[in-house]
Amino acid sequence: MNSVEKNSNETAVVVQDLERRFGSFIAVNRVSFEVKKGEIFGFLGPNGAGKSTTIRMLIGVLAPTDGVGTVAGFDIRTQAEEIKKHIGYMSQKFSLYDDLTVSENIDFYSGIYRIDPARKKARKEWVIEMAGLEHHRHSRTAILSGGWKQRLALGCAILHEPPVIFLDEPTSGVDPVSRRQFWDLIYELSGKGVTVFVTTHYMDEAEYCDRLGLIYRGELIAAGTPETLKTELMQEDVLEVICERPQDAMGEIEQIEGIKEVALFGKGLHVVVEETERAVAAISDLLQRRGYAVTRVEGIVPSLEDVFVSLIEARDRAEQPQQEVKR
Amino acid sequence: MSAIRTSKLKKTFDEVVAVDDLTITVTEGEIFGLVGPDGAGKTTTMRLLTAIMEPTSGDAWVAGFHVVKEAEAIKERIGYMSQKFGLYPDLSVMENINFYADIYGVPRKGRSKRIDELLAFSNLTPFKQRLAGNLSGGMKQKLGLACALIHTPKVLFLDEPTNGVDPVSRRDFWRILYQLLREKVTIFVSTAYLDEAERCNRLGLIYKGQILALGTPDEVKQIMPGAILEIRVADSRKAYQLLKKELREESVGLFGERIHIVTRDPQKVESEAAKILQDAGIDASAPRPIEPSLEDVFVSVLAEQERSEQAR
Numbered sequence: 238m239n240s241v242e243k244n245s246n247e248t249a250v251v252v253q254d255l256e257r258r259f260g261s262f263i264a265v266n267r268v269s270f271e272v273k274k275g276e277i278f279g280f281l282g283p284n285g286a287g288k289s290t291t292i293r294m295l296i297g298v299l300a301p302t303d304g305v306g307t308v309a310g311f312d313i314r315t316q317a318e319e320i321k322k323h324i325g326y327m328s329q330k331f332s333l334y335d336d337l338t339v340s341e342n343i344d345f346y347s348g349i350y351r352i353d354p355a356r357k358k359a360r361k362e363w364v365i366e367m368a369g370l371e372h373h374r375h376s377r378t379a380i381l382s383g384g385w386k387q388r389l390a391l392g393c394a395i396l397h398e399p400p401v402i403f404l405d406e407p408t409s410g411v412d413p414v415s416r417r418q419f420w421d422l423i424y425e426l427s428g429k430g431v432t433v434f435v436t437t438h439y440m441d442e443a444e445y446c447d448r449l450g451l452i453y454r455g456e457l458i459a460a461g462t463p464e465t466l467k468t469e470l471m472q473e474d475v476l477e478v479i480c481e482r483p484q485d486a487m488g489e490i491e492q493i494e495g496i497k498e499v500a501l502f503g504k505g506l507h508v509v510v511e512e513t514e515r516a517v518a519a520i521s522d523l524l525q526r527r528g529y530a531v532t533r534v535e536g537i538v539p540s541l542e543d544v545f546v547s548l549i550e551a552r553d554r555a556e557q558p559q560q561e562v563k564r
Numbered sequence: 565m566s567a568i569r570t571s572k573l574k575k576t577f578d579e580v581v582a583v584d585d586l587t588i589t590v591t592e593g594e595i596f597g598l599v600g601p602d603g604a605g606k607t608t609t610m611r612l613l614t615a616i617m618e619p620t621s622g623d624a625w626v627a628g629f630h631v632v633k634e635a636e637a638i639k640e641r642i643g644y645m646s647q648k649f650g651l652y653p654d655l656s657v658m659e660n661i662n663f664y665a666d667i668y669g670v671p672r673k674g675r676s677k678r679i680d681e682l683l684a685f686s687n688l689t690p691f692k693q694r695l696a697g698n699l700s701g702g703m704k705q706k707l708g709l710a711c712a713l714i715h716t717p718k719v720l721f722l723d724e725p726t727n728g729v730d731p732v733s734r735r736d737f738w739r740i741l742y743q744l745l746r747e748k749v750t751i752f753v754s755t756a757y758l759d760e761a762e763r764c765n766r767l768g769l770i771y772k773g774q775i776l777a778l779g780t781p782d783e784v785k786q787i788m789p790g791a792i793l794e795i796r797v798a799d800s801r802k803a804y805q806l807l808k809k810e811l812r813e814e815s816v817g818l819f820g821e822r823i824h825i826v827t828r829d830p831q832k833v834e835s836e837a838a839k840i841l842q843d844a845g846i847d848a849s850a851p852r853p854i855e856p857s858l859e860d861v862f863v864s865v866l867a868e869q870e871r872s873e874q875a876r
């Protein structure tokens with residue numbers, strides 16, 4: 238048994254040195270990672286970082302320039318057709334037909350996925366129930382709210398019960414209540430052993446994933462559980478400052494040496510600093526001298542957004558000298 | 565002085581009440597967030613306040629002017645960025661800004677200084693000649709903002725400005741907003757991102773055209789029905805399924821390695837949950853009450869509303 242076959246027993250997605258070039262542009266640069274079966278893997282990165290290109294290679298619609306990988310045990314270079322039968326894919330554009338009814342959309346996808354006629358009815362009822370569309374089966378899809386469309390699109394994408402599903406920004410533009418219902422569905426699927434590969438710009442959703450990968454400029458710059466990312470990978474510290482007139486205090490704090498960033502957050506401020514102890518003393522001291530009543534200045538666990546922004550900006554700083562040399 | 569004041573502002577479309585007796589005040593120099601699900605009335609409220617649409621009844625004043633009787637005076641004093649950013653994709657960055665400068669009647673004299681400032685401020689100086697259609701989402705958003713600011717407005721309206729924009733660009737965008745606040749611009753922003761709502765001085769939670777809660781983020785959190793207990797557990801899926809089955813009366817949610825239970829009787833549920841997990845031999849932290857996030861509040865309050873509507 239070779240290593241790829243052995244891995245496929247426990248892993249749903251494996252890629253090694255995956256690369257995709259478009260002319261001289263490297264969209265995905267030697268990316269390696271694994272996603273275990275039943276895991277929810279969050280794939281994060283700014284727009285244009287290489288997220289969609291990676292997904293397109295994983296679902297067998299774009300051939301890699303270099304590197305190897307398997308999805309659901311099939312080779313992404315040579316078994317693209319098999320992969321398409323064993324995965325579900327849902328993109329932010331939902332790919333539903335607005336002028337068809339709910340029921341007709343499901344029938345359409347049943348046809349595409351060649352669902353066994355004996356199972357067709359049961360699968361359709363399953364989708365309708367999952368999406369909460371019992372009263373809307375004969376409604377035109379166009380009139381459904383964003384949350385309903387989203388759940389219907391997910392249902393259509395998994396009619397054929399694939400073991401691995403890819404969700405590309407599935408909750409973009411959907412309101413918080415619907416987003417939460419959607420995540421309940423994802424957990425339910427994952428509980429049944431389905432592997433979920435999801436991209437999102439919502440950092441609160443990234444927290445719900447089992448593991449995360451952060452891609453930037455085509456490279457995987459961080460990977461791990463949300464906990465690992467927050468506690469181990471961020472170089473700076475984050476302080477919470479609670480004081481009077483935080484908006485005015487912001488401007489004062491920014492002047493202190495070693496302060497990287499100040500942002501309003503709820504009733505106070507989040508301050509990104511090089512080193513906690515010195516910054517706590519400097520901030521407390523300055524605010525007191527300027528007459529602000531201070532309730533709290535202390536270190537906190539950074540949010541995933543803090544980590545994300547910090548890692549990307551660190552990478553930008555590291556690359557700047559290189560770019561200057563190139564010019 | 566208040567920058568925005570509304571009194572029983574109402575807008576109906578045929579049978580549908582899009583905005584229902586809205587009464588709010590936004591203080592000068594403050595950032596106010598209007599938060600609500602799709603179709604709650606956020607965009608309609610924006611259009612009433614920016615004097616694009618007339619109310620069915622009620623009054624509103626923006627920068628001291630009445631939205632119906634003095635609509636023209638308002639338009640000169642406000643900036644408005646819609647969800648689509650209002651850009652012309654086939655015009656360059658400079659052409660878009662100049663176009664808005666003409667619309668707003670910004671005098672030629674002093675205009676180029678203002679444009680340079682705005683370009684620097686939004687980090688778009690190197691992209692002056694690029695077509696707006698070829699900008700990234702984050703850059704389009706910043707250009708949309710620059711265009712809305714060309715006439716140095718006193719009050720800025722932003723309708724879901726960061727939808728679909730990545731976290732780094734969102735952070736950049738907020739940095740610009742902070743700078744505007746320091747220049748005493750009043751900002752009225754609608755958003756579906758609850759973490760952004762946390763950054764507003766005050767916010768209103770809107771649902772079916774009505775304000776359900778109004779105040780600082782802390783004050784809004786007070787309306788949470790019940791309390792939240794958090795449990796940290798390595799095998800969270802198993803624990804979640806079990807708790808969901810056993811605690812049928814409560815709302816149990818899974819968030820990665822954390823489980824949240826929303827309950828009206830935290831003391832009773834705290835010991836029940838601990839016992840359920842212990843009996844099943846699951847190693848977990850003791851359930852402890854935590855401060856709700858705005859999203860928790862939002863979801864609980866809306867769920868409650870829907871339940872009471874269904875009961876009727």
